[in-house]
Amino acid sequence: MxxxxxxxxxKHFPGFTLDNISLTLPSGCIxxxxxxxxxxxxxxxxxxxxxxxKDSGSITILGKDNTDNMRLTKEDIGVVFDExxxxxxxxxxxxxxxxxxxxxNWDEGTYEDLIRKMSLPxxxxxxxxxxxxxxxxxxxVALSHDSKLLLLDEATSGLDPVARDEVxxxxxxxxxxxxxxxxxxxxxxxxxxxxxxxxxxxxKGKLLLCEEKDQLLSEYGLIHCTKEQLKDLDxxxxxxVKENPYxxxxxxxxxxxxxxxxxxxxxxxxxxxxxxKEVK
Amino acid sequence: MKGLLLKDFYMIVKYCRSYLLMAIVFLTVSxxxxxxxxxxxxPVLLAGMIPTTLLSYDERSGWQPYSAALPYTxxxxxxxxxxxxxxxxxAILVLLTVVQGICMSMTGTFDIAELLTLVLMLSIIAPIAPxxxxxxxxxxxxxxxxxxxxxxxxxxxALVVGGSTIFSSALDAKIEPGPAAVFVVLLFVALYALSWxxxxxxxxxxxx
Numbered sequence: 001m002x003x004x005x006x007x008x009x010x011k012h013f014p015g016f017t018l019d020n021i022s023l024t025l026p027s028g029c030i031x032x033x034x035x036x037x038x039x040x041x042x043x044x045x046x047x048x049x050x051x052x053x054k055d056s057g058s059i060t061i062l063g064k065d066n067t068d069n070m071r072l073t074k075e076d077i078g079v080v081f082d083e084x085x086x087x088x089x090x091x092x093x094x095x096x097x098x099x100x101x102x103x104x105n106w107d108e109g110t111y112e113d114l115i116r117k118m119s120l121p122x123x124x125x126x127x128x129x130x131x132x133x134x135x136x137x138x139x140x141v142a143l144s145h146d147s148k149l150l151l152l153d154e155a156t157s158g159l160d161p162v163a164r165d166e167v168x169x170x171x172x173x174x175x176x177x178x179x180x181x182x183x184x185x186x187x188x189x190x191x192x193x194x195x196x197x198x199x200x201x202x203x204k205g206k207l208l209l210c211e212e213k214d215q216l217l218s219e220y221g222l223i224h225c226t227k228e229q230l231k232d233l234d235x236x237x238x239x240x241v242k243e244n245p246y247x248x249x250x251x252x253x254x255x256x257x258x259x260x261x262x263x264x265x266x267x268x269x270x271x272x273x274x275x276x277k278e279v280k
Numbered sequence: 281m282k283g284l285l286l287k288d289f290y291m292i293v294k295y296c297r298s299y300l301l302m303a304i305v306f307l308t309v310s311x312x313x314x315x316x317x318x319x320x321x322x323p324v325l326l327a328g329m330i331p332t333t334l335l336s337y338d339e340r341s342g343w344q345p346y347s348a349a350l351p352y353t354x355x356x357x358x359x360x361x362x363x364x365x366x367x368x369x370x371a372i373l374v375l376l377t378v379v380q381g382i383c384m385s386m387t388g389t390f391d392i393a394e395l396l397t398l399v400l401m402l403s404i405i406a407p408i409a410p411x412x413x414x415x416x417x418x419x420x421x422x423x424x425x426x427x428x429x430x431x432x433x434x435x436x437x438a439l440v441v442g443g444s445t446i447f448s449s450a451l452d453a454k455i456e457p458g459p460a461a462v463f464v465v466l467l468f469v470a471l472y473a474l475s476w477x478x479x480x481x482x483x484x485x486x487x488x
Contacts, residue, residue: 051348052487074351085346087287087337089294098290101283102350151349 003181009057032192035202041185078142088127103145111144131158221263284360411475419482
């Protein structure tokens, strides 16, 4: 079963349209939604949760339509927004008590373990937390009610590298259960590169691609060549060219490049930047 | 919905202490100055502002989209605020009734009919302002809704202070249980219920 399916989802705003988005997240997988600020990542997550109402298309979460008794479906979804959303005056134990009365499957032990593991202070108010601590608390809540799907909107931004690594490890551990899935959006591509099985690029409300990460990395590569060599390349192989005084850096399809070229592996971040520039 | 109510309780305890202090000051002044009904009405009206204050904090902290991602319906989110309003105004009303009752007893002017008239009037008037402004808040957001609330409070205060003759004659009247009193109570209950219903409908359509 797919944890998440978006088919031809469209939403219009004045000056922005999320246009005909189709995504599939199989159970047990992690899908990374990569895009610049304002590309439509948060809008997509809010549409999935029916916080924003789609103009057309269909969204299925854990096999159920997202407009059909969403209250029950949300028992199985852990959400972390960019702003988290926990009231500033609450302390960690108070958040725990509120969530215990909110989720049927709230696991107090898991919550306390995560709080200890994340070294979050229990006597401070949420408003006095650093951004990283706020994110950690949001993540602790999302992981403490036996959720099957995590929707994470920029959940790693604001975390220091060590904390980011810990959190990414937690997410990886979460998906070791084959019924657990994650949709994570970020503009910090390196985090998603470590974590995700599938990568989706979104730009100005349009989905540029949605493919398995390993497939992408094996499909594309980078070569350095002279301007003369560039002219001889099969145009179908060339996806993007960055010219410089010494020649050109070219993003290519590996299987369409002559064997004598040394093809360097491309990172997801480079791929993303090249693709965005190609669109521009 | 218990979780929503608990969260609002924590917020009231931490953000609305000044309201309680002001209510106590106004109640004290009302005891010392029994002729002026403004000091009796104001604490109850003030308690009616608590849901609006909580919504303002909710909006600032990003709680509204977050709560929409939790297993609550929008109807539950709205209902929690109406219940909080009723509980707060009810609590102040009870406190006020006790204080006024003690005050009347101490001055030897205790009159159950007069006290009941006061309580009935307060019970009817208190929810008017929240009932008027909450649908606006749930449709438009706190800032615009709050403006509507202040306008309503100003109108009520002007009526209370300026139209003292109307209120003093009303306070002089004794409550007569009968169809007219029941009709008035039912009318205000219906008004509150209509406001609740409209708020749910507006909030369900609102995108957060």
